[in-house]
Amino acid sequence: xxxxxxxxxxxxxxxxxxxxxxxxxxxxxxMHMGVFKGKEVAKLSHIGLQGPVVIKVGRSILALGHGVAExxxxxxx
Amino acid sequence: MIKKIYLIGNPNVGxxxxxxxxTGVQVISSNYPGTTVELSxxxxxxxxxxxxxxxxxxxxxxxxxxxxxxxAVSLLKEYHRDEIAVISILxxxxxxxxxxxxxxxxxxxxxxxxxxxxxxxxVHRGVHIDVKKLEDILHVPVVSTxxxxxxxxxxxxxxxxxxxxxxxxxxxxxxxxxxxxNIIQQVQRLExxxxxxxxxxxxxxxxxxxxxxxxxxxxxxxxxxxRFVGEFIINRITDxxxxxxxxxxxxxxxxxxQEKGFWFHLLIGDLINGKxxxxxxxxxxxxxxxx
Numbered sequence: 001x002x003x004x005x006x007x008x009x010x011x012x013x014x015x016x017x018x019x020x021x022x023x024x025x026x027x028x029x030x031m032h033m034g035v036f037k038g039k040e041v042a043k044l045s046h047i048g049l050q051g052p053v054v055i056k057v058g059r060s061i062l063a064l065g066h067g068v069a070e071x072x073x074x075x076x077x
Numbered sequence: 078m079i080k081k082i083y084l085i086g087n088p089n090v091g092x093x094x095x096x097x098x099x100t101g102v103q104v105i106s107s108n109y110p111g112t113t114v115e116l117s118x119x120x121x122x123x124x125x126x127x128x129x130x131x132x133x134x135x136x137x138x139x140x141x142x143x144x145x146x147x148x149a150v151s152l153l154k155e156y157h158r159d160e161i162a163v164i165s166i167l168x169x170x171x172x173x174x175x176x177x178x179x180x181x182x183x184x185x186x187x188x189x190x191x192x193x194x195x196x197x198x199x200v201h202r203g204v205h206i207d208v209k210k211l212e213d214i215l216h217v218p219v220v221s222t223x224x225x226x227x228x229x230x231x232x233x234x235x236x237x238x239x240x241x242x243x244x245x246x247x248x249x250x251x252x253x254x255x256x257x258x259n260i261i262q263q264v265q266r267l268e269x270x271x272x273x274x275x276x277x278x279x280x281x282x283x284x285x286x287x288x289x290x291x292x293x294x295x296x297x298x299x300x301x302x303x304r305f306v307g308e309f310i311i312n313r314i315t316d317x318x319x320x321x322x323x324x325x326x327x328x329x330x331x332x333x334x335q336e337k338g339f340w341f342h343l344l345i346g347d348l349i350n351g352k353x354x355x356x357x358x359x360x361x362x363x364x365x366x367x368x
Contacts, residue, residue, distance in 0.1 A: 025142065031250050032137035034174050039254075058173040059204075 002076045006043060006053055006069040014042045015074030022071045034058055035072065079162045081129050082121065082237065083153060085182070086166035087175050088135030091194045093117070094224040095166055096132040099234065116152070123234065139181040153187065162240040163187045164233070169199035169206055169221070172265055176257045177250075183215055184247050188240035191219040192233055197226065203268035211264045216243045319366075327353055327362060 009015060017039050020027050027036075034057045035041060044054040044061065053069040055062050064072070082099075084092045096102070100119030117132040133149040141147040153163070165182055167175040172193075182189050193199075193206060212219040218236040222229030248256065281287040327345065331353060334341055345353065346360030353363055 028138075028140060028250075029142045031254075032140070032142070032177060034177075034254070036251065036254065058171075060171050060174045 004074055004076055006041070006055065006064065006072040006074060007046075007066055009043050009074060009076065011043050011045050013076065014040060015076040016040050017072060018075045019073040020071060021073065022068075026068065026071065030068075030072070033062060034060065035062070041072075041074070079123075079128055079237065079240075080160040081131065081156055081162075083131050083133055083161060083163045084166060085133050085149065085153070085163055085178070086135060086194075087137055087168065087178060090135070090166050090168040090175065091224050092132055092135065092166050095164070095192060095194060095222070095230070095233075096130060098224050098227055098230045100130050116148070121234070123237065136178065138178055139185065158186060158188065158242055161188065162237055163189050164192050164237075165189050166192045166194050169193045169195050170202055170204055172204075172206065173257060173261050176260060177253055179215070180248070180253050180256065183217060183243060184245050186242045186245075188242050189217045190233065190236055190240045191215070191217055192229075193219060193221045194224055196221045196228065197223045201273075205266040205268060207264045207266070211260070214260055214263065217241075323366070324353075324355075 003018065004015065006015075017035060017037055019037065020030060020035075030036065035055075039057060042056045044056055046053050050066040052063045052065055055064060055069075084096055084099075086092050096117060096119065099121050102117065102119035116134075119130050119132075120127045121130050122128075131152065133152060134145040136146040136149045138146075139150055139153075141150050153161075163182055165179045167179060179189070179191060191211070193208065199206065206221070208219050208221050218239045220229055220233045220236055222233055224230065278291075282291050331345060331348070334345075342360070344360050344362045346358035346363050348354075349357050355363055358364055
């Protein structure tokens with residue numbers, strides 16, 4: 001088990017969210033879109049130079065800013 | 078008695094299209110989330126009554142995180158619960174994310190009718206939803222629609238009367254997601270589908286390499302089409318008219334025109350070797366149409 005942020009994880013890899021390092025506001029916002037502790041997410045792609053990170057949660061595809069992606073901590077096997 | 082109908086749902090689920098279908102008011106709908114930032118109002122005639130329909134901006138939850146969402150939520154509280162009906166619009170291809178808002182609405186005690194929009198798209202993508210079962214679980218009317226083609230809109234209007242508040246305990250967000258997981262398991266059946274050609278193309282068009290190739294291909298194709306159409310018009314329509322009709326007509330005109338004065342010079346121009354030369358005569362009827 002390895003803890004890694006969404007910004008660092010490689011594309012096409014999966015992980016389970018273990019922590020969101022951010023304000024309650026950010027946590028709420030992500031929660032409303034289906035990203036919360038215990039949820040499995042998969043990273044689809046990543047635009048270089050601190051560009052947005054595209055993830056898949058359930059059946060929906062979300063794009064997160066790089067800063068937000070850094071705050072989402074995943075646990076990878 | 079219903080006085081107002083609110084349309085609420087996640088961004089990009091087709092609220093505005095449903096609104097247009099219900100009221101006949103044309104609002105701009107486009108394939109981007111967040112197009113509706115102002116409220117649109119229209120009227121729906123139900124029996125003898127005229128009921129105001131309000132199209133709210135897209136919101137992910139009843140706990141607002143942006144100002145557009147705040148507006149949407151505060152408007153819901155303007156009237157008494159008994160006087161309104163809320164149509165919760167869901168994207169059937171993405172039921173999981175959309176159900177959060179619906180659960181919140183039901184818990185808050187709003188009279189809700191659920192509208193599963195984009196039913197054509199979900200069938201296409203291999204998502205099957207058991208409408209009856211969803212209705213049994215949530216105890217509110219559920220209608221499957223496809224607003225773009227108008228399927229199910231009539232049914233939606235008919236079932237508006239059945240909207241009533243159901244009392245249900247409030248949950249925390251974690252519990253809600255758990256509940257959503259349960260509901261999804263019961264009502265949704267996914268059918269594995271191979272990637273359709275459209276999806277493959279969609280993916281390819283956003284990758285830099287294949288995207289550029291496709292862009293070049295499209296530009297080349299449009300150039301070819303313009304050239305093909307242009308050459309077709311010149312060769313098959315304008316040239317034959319010019320040579321077979323226009324030129325003989327002008328030649329005859331020159332032949333019968335006795336007094337070659339000002340008007341002759343203006344219209345036909347100078348004759349080169351006693352004939353019209355379309356490139357050098359410089360008349361309004363001769364050289365001008367050539368260009």
